[in-house]
Every structure is written in C-alpha cells, then in structure tokens.
Amino acid sequence: MTLLEAAEKLGLKPVAGQSRLSRELDQGYVSDLLSDVMANAKPGDIWVTLQIHQNIIAVATLKELAGIILIGGRQPEKQTLAKAEVEQVPILLTDLPAFEVVGRLYQLGITGRR
Amino acid sequence: MEIRVVEDIEADRMFIEIVDDGFGMDEERARRALDPFFTTKTVRRVGLGLPLLSEACRMSNGDMQIQSCPGKGTRVKATFQHSHIDRKPLGNIRDTLITVMTGHPQVDLLYEHRREDKVFSLDTREVKADLGDIPLDAPQVVSALRALIQSGLEELGAS
Numbered sequence: 328m329t330l331l332e333a334a335e336k337l338g339l340k341p342v343a344g345q346s347r348l349s350r351e352l353d354q355g356y357v358s359d360l361l362s363d364v365m366a367n368a369k370p371g372d373i374w375v376t377l378q379i380h381q382n383i384i385a386v387a388t389l390k391e392l393a394g395i396i397l398i399g400g401r402q403p404e405k406q407t408l409a410k411a412e413v414e415q416v417p418i419l420l421t422d423l424p425a426f427e428v429v430g431r432l433y434q435l436g437i438t439g440r441r
Numbered sequence: 442m443e444i445r446v447v448e449d450i451e452a453d454r455m456f457i458e459i460v461d462d463g464f465g466m467d468e469e470r471a472r473r474a475l476d477p478f479f480t481t482k483t484v485r486r487v488g489l490g491l492p493l494l495s496e497a498c499r500m501s502n503g504d505m506q507i508q509s510c511p512g513k514g515t516r517v518k519a520t521f522q523h524s525h526i527d528r529k530p531l532g533n534i535r536d537t538l539i540t541v542m543t544g545h546p547q548v549d550l551l552y553e554h555r556r557e558d559k560v561f562s563l564d565t566r567e568v569k570a571d572l573g574d575i576p577l578d579a580p581q582v583v584s585a586l587r588a589l590i591q592s593g594l595e596e597l598g599a600s
Contacts (some may be wrong), residue, residue: 347594361489362493371578380496381476381492382489384477386489410477410478
C-alpha cells in the first residue's frame with residue numbers, strides 16, 4: 328500500500344511533500360516525544376503525532392520517515408510547512424484522534440512491529 | 442563552561458543557563474541556531490540541540506534566549522514554569538555531568554544547582570587541582586565524582 332492509497336482510505340489531507348506520496352508503506356510509529364521518535368522510529372515509518380513545530384521535519388528527515396500524520400485537526404506551523412516542502416516530507420492532516428488513525432492504519436495492514 | 446540550574450519554587454520558575462567561552466556566534470548564526478536544518482556539523486544535515494531546548498521551554502510556558510559574541514563565547518538561558526505539567530523533568534543530571542566531564546576532560550566545568558535556599562556546586566578546576574597528576578577520567582575519580590554529585594543533588598531534593 329502506498330502513502331497516497333492509505334491517505335485516500337482514511338480521508339487524510341496531504342498538505343506537503345506531494346512528490347513522495349507514492350512511497351510504499353508497511354510500518355508506523357506513534358509518539359509525541361521527539362527524542363523517543365529519534366530513538367525508536369525506523370526508516371520508512373509513517374509517524375502519527377500532535378506536534379506541529381518545524382522540529383518534526385528535521386526528525387522525519389533524520390530518520391528517513393515516510394511521512395507525518397497530524398491528528399486531531401491540528402494545523403502545521405507556517406515554518407513547518409515550508410520546511411516540509413523543501414525537504415519533501417509528506418504531511419497529512421486529519422480530524423481523527425491518534426487512536427482512531429492508528430487503529431485504521433492497522434486494519435490496512437500497517438503494523439508497529441520493531 | 443558553566444552550567445547553572447535554578448529552581449525557584451516560590452516564583453514557579455526554573456532556569457538553566459549554559460555559558461561558554463568558545464568561538465561564539467554572530468547575530469545571523471545565533472538566530473539560525475533555532476533552525477533545526479542549520480548546523481555546523483559536517484556529518485549530518487540537522488542540528489536539534491537548541492531547537493529542541495527552545496521548544497521544550499515554550500511548551501512549559503517559558504522561553505530560551507541566546508546571547509553570543511564572536512570570539513568571546515555564548516550564553517544560553519532557558520526558562521520554564523517549574524510546576525507546568527508539560528515541563529520535562531531534568532533527568533539524570535549526575536550521569537549527564539559525568540559524560541560531559543569525562544568526554545571532554547580538558548574543558549573546565551562549573552556546575553551550580555540552586556533549589557530554594559540550598560546550593561550544590563562542583564568546579565572541575567578545584568577537583569583537578571586536588572588531583573594533581575591523576576586524570577579526571579580515571580575510574581576511581583569518576584566513581585567518586587558520581588557519588589559526590591549524587592549526594593549533592595539528593596541533599597537539594599533536586600527535580
């Protein structure tokens with residue numbers, strides 16, 4: 328499944344990094360603690376978080392994550408969007424809470440095995 | 442290098458101040474130090490130390506200020522609301538200090554931690570003077586320092 332297919336199934340709204348939406352997806356990570364993501368996320372993970380500061384783009388780049396889903400109707404800060412465009416890190420928005428997002432991704436076969 | 446931690450419970454503030462006498466930064470660099478994609482490292486494209494500290498301050502009703510002067514050094518002052526529910530705990534200060542001291546034994550470090558009316562301080566210049574020829578990172582010295590910091594912080598009731 329690609330990031331774009333998952334986004335369509337969950338009704339996520341891509342707002343940055345459009346060129347990387349065709350990336351294949353099979354694993355994910357959820358955390359709002361950036362140091363934890365740096366320590367435990369794996370390359371290719373889709374990251375589910377409520378953090379909207381530009382630091383998330385640096386973490387996603389450092390860890391080569393597939394993209395970031397911002398939950399609960401949160402909007403990325405202006406600088407976050409700008410950095411995401413430059414780095415082509417996909418950002419996807421949803422009104423759903425994290426638990427719902429992760430549950431629905433899991434149903435699509437995207438797991439969190441480490 | 443000097444690291445000062447002040448826990449002012451009455452004013453409900455916590456300060457962490459880090460002062461060095463290193464290269465310093467001009468205004469442009471000091472401003473860009475908050476950009477996570479700005480770094481002087483050559484092995485990686487991102488530098489998250491100051492951006493993460495700044496954001497940690499902001500998330501607990503505080504802020505971070507950088508004062509720097511090329512050729513003189515840099516002063517970083519981080520402020521937090523002490524009681525804020527999202528204020529990150531200080532973490533393991535003892536092991537952090539040991540890492541700093543043994544990782545760069547040539548750098549002099551002053552650590553000062555105030556909590557209300559109590560103070561713990563450790564100055565590696567004094568330790569080095571007492572040690573004479575024995576290096577700061579000798580195993581017996583490290584374990585003595587670890588015990589000293591542990592008991593000092595416990596006496597403060599540091600958080």
